[in-house]
Amino acid sequence: MSTFLHQPRLSADELFRTLRARFPGANLERTTTAAGVEVIGVSVARNRVRAVWDEWRGRHGETGWWPYVTRLSPDDVAVTGGRDRVDAAALEELMSGVVCQDHDALAASVTVSGFRWSAEGGDEEDAEEWRDAYDPDRLAPELGPALAQPLPGVSRWGTGDRDVFRTHGRRWLNFVPARGGYELPVLLPWLIGTGNWSGYGDRILSLADDAAVLRRWHEQWGAEVFLAQGAYLELVVDRPPLEPRAAAQVVTELLGYCRDVVGDPRGVGDGMARSTMWSLWWD
Template structure:
């Protein structure tokens, strides 16, 4: 029986050779998770990691390996207790679920669950305000006019002057064989730690939920997974929504996914979602 996991154009040895040729000053490291997923990584200076990530993301179609930034080496990532509990059979089942799901419908279900929970928590005027926040058609008229170009993106977690991990001068650029960045949390389950999202009522976020939203945002706005570090997630967005309706849609979906970061969709709709970097964090 053939595997549902992605088969890259370049095998692991080929990727290692390509990394050594392009980054001769750093030796690639390799590790394998309990489910048999190979992780290949290189240590990169913090001030260069975006540049190097851009290059290798651009080569994804050529290699079949998606790069993402983290503080964990391949070995530390593979040995993580979160990943050690997932065997090959469980991973195949998870990938089958992801491949057959309607990712737009699943993404919408996350937002609906968040709205229902918020409405259950609050009552009266507060409940009506939540409905305004979660309905793009009601939110859009409250946002600013269309922008001519994206706002400058500021990395809060991966690199740059506002990077909260700037005390650590190097980052790991790890590679996994996937069809796109949306499959990273599938082959490395719970590489994104959604913290106390933990569920609106009886609804719990799963790697399939992460994959659905990440794929939707990639298709809609060119969002690519840049950093995954536990409770921290960062996306580089090639075509952020610049019009009020698109910004409202993105803001409501981001609020449904990560209310710890997007607590005020109006501010997010006029700010972060119209920029080239989306930084999310779960408390």
């Protein structure tokens, strides 16, 4: 029977055996969510997890499993995932929409909607200030000149010393059968900021919205999901924008998707937007 879900090259058993051989003595776990998504994870020291993620991201083409960093072991994933009430049939329907959707158009809609939501509540003068600050054509002349190479990105929660997860120096590197990290919000609907905690006040996005924005960034800038954990999301960016106009466009799209990260549009446009790591969070 045909399916819109990604079929990996390695079976779960083959991946588990491969990881066992690659990480002898490490803590490995595997589980299957209520919707039938298999998750396999290995516990890795925090100071090594980026190098290990790089290795297995590079092997995605031969395995078909996408690695992401988190504090949740596969067993924890099973417990948390049991609350999402997405069964196999619902997941298949969700994924069919994601695979077939015009992700660029949907991502643009998310950006416009996010801008309007952020600008509401003030008078016309306030709205004009928002347009001055976040319209790419208006913001670009305020940014620094083009860079010759990307700024080095620094992980805040995956490998950095801000251990908000209190996991004593270790992270889980979990593997999910996916075409890319942009499918993770659909396969694991509670994974980032939506659906499982009402505290994310500006998280009004659908799973398709998440997938569309992340896929656009993947195709446009080479952005790949590195860390995903509730209110926290980090992307490794292979081809961040170096020109002011392109960096300004990223600032606008970041505002539409995660307004908490762009309180200072010029700072983000000259800094994180042109770096190899984008760290996002929702309050």
